[in-house]
Amino acid sequence: PDEDSADAEPQLGDEEWTVPVSIGTPPQGFKLDLDTGSSDLWVFSTLLSKEEVNGQSLYDPNKSTTAAKMTGYTWDCHYGDGSFSSGYIYQDTVTIGGVTVAKQPVEVAKTVAPQFTQDTALDGLVGLGFWTINTAEPKKQKTFFENAAPNLEKGLFTADLKHEAPGSYNFGWIDENAHASNITYADVDSSDGYWMWTSPGYAVGDAKGINKTAIRGITDTGTTLLLLPDDVVDTYYGQVDGATWAEEWSGYVFDCNTTVPDFSFAVDNGTAKVTVPGEYLNYAENGDGTCYGGIQSDYGVGFSIFGDIAIKSAFVVFDQQNLKLGWASK
Numbered sequence: 001p002d003e004d005s006a007d008a009e010p011q012l013g014d015e016e017w018t019v020p021v022s023i024g025t026p027p028q029g030f031k032l033d034l035d036t037g038s039s040d041l042w043v044f045s046t047l048l049s050k051e052e053v054n055g056q057s058l059y060d061p062n063k064s065t066t067a068a069k070m071t072g073y074t075w076d077c078h079y080g081d082g083s084f085s086s087g088y089i090y091q092d093t094v095t096i097g098g099v100t101v102a103k104q105p106v107e108v109a110k111t112v113a114p115q116f117t118q119d120t121a122l123d124g125l126v127g128l129g130f131w132t133i134n135t136a137e138p139k140k141q142k143t144f145f146e147n148a149a150p151n152l153e154k155g156l157f158t159a160d161l162k163h164e165a166p167g168s169y170n171f172g173w174i175d176e177n178a179h180a181s182n183i184t185y186a187d188v189d190s191s192d193g194y195w196m197w198t199s200p201g202y203a204v205g206d207a208k209g210i211n212k213t214a215i216r217g218i219t220d221t222g223t224t225l226l227l228l229p230d231d232v233v234d235t236y237y238g239q240v241d242g243a244t245w246a247e248e249w250s251g252y253v254f255d256c257n258t259t260v261p262d263f264s265f266a267v268d269n270g271t272a273k274v275t276v277p278g279e280y281l282n283y284a285e286n287g288d289g290t291c292y293g294g295i296q297s298d299y300g301v302g303f304s305i306f307g308d309i310a311i312k313s314a315f316v317v318f319d320q321q322n323l324k325l326g327w328a329s330k
């Protein structure tokens with residue numbers, strides 16, 4: 001049934017993907033970033049001061065006959081890049097990819113960080129992590145997916161992001177035409193509120209065997225890059241001619257003409273693996289002839305982050321019912 005599918009438009013050179021979301025009655029339309037690394041659904045709103053808005057669409061609860069203020073409720077998000085957003089909460093009807101949730105907590109922004117004001121490509125986020133890291137006070141609220149799941153055929157959603165091309169998210173079903181290989185599943189540990197799993201190892205370039213080292217990390221559509229443990233990062237860049245850690249860019253950079261090797265990570269006992277093409281790992285030009293790597297260190301995070309660069313290299317199943325994460329090539 002293809003009614004439960006949302007097209008994801010790539011923005012800003014694959015920095016993020018947004019999907020069309022409608023909120024309220026009559027429906028107000030927004031471009032929201034589906035984010036498996038957080039659990040708040042928040043949107044730019046008419047409560048924001050003019051200086052904090054830069055063309056984004058603003059949700060106006062007063063114009064929605066189905067909006068109901070959650071009196072006394074607030075929310076307050078802070079992200080690892082130092083960005084933040086906060087405000088009040090209304091319940092309203094939310095539709096994404098043909099799936100509608102009535103009375104979904106919609107966190108309306110009263111304050112947003114400059115990073116969001118400057119990001120004209122998005123009007124907010126749809127958290128698709130677990131409710132345990134939702135920031136609503138005095139009581140945490142469920143995500144759009146957690147509220148929708150009971151009415152879906154299967155308690156799962158899939159991400160099929162593509163390199164510099166529209167991708168798609170499906171809710172409740174797996175599109176067998178969207179993936180080439182069998183789907184290999186890993187166990188999910190949701191105790192920290194993330195889609196946390198452990199890859200048994202990795203390989204650089206076309207190396208046949210894998211370096212058996214556990215990489216514990218989250219699968220996070222809201223983070224652009226692939227943040228990995230220092231030993232893995234050093235081994236990878238050891239095979240990139242001229243790559244160095246540059247203070248001024250606070251990350252690994254290399255000459256833009258450098259041929260960058262693929263990076264593969266294993267799934268399950270290493271039977272299956274996902275290969276990130278070298279092309280995706282030359283992430284951005286710094287403007288001085290050097291390019292910024294798509295693989296960087298996860299130092300200070302506490303776990304690794306399999307961000308968009310990894311996700312767009314595969315067809316990914318987020319199975320909330322069975323706490324499994326499925327990876328397939330496409």
Ligand SMILES: O=C(CNCCc1c[nH]c2ccccc12)Nc1scc(-c2ccccc2)c1C(=O)NCc1ccccc1
Pocket residue numbers: 016033035036037038079080081083115119220222223224300301
């Ligand atoms: O927050 C999310 C997912 N939502 C992002 C929403 C968002 C935040 N600015 C945005 C800007 C545009 C669109 C979405 C977002 N994932 C996680 S789990 C742990 C960390 C973390 C903790 C400590 C240190 C580092 C990361 C992050 C993190 O901060 N990622 C973003 C990032 C990671 C690295 C560099 C930049 C950003």
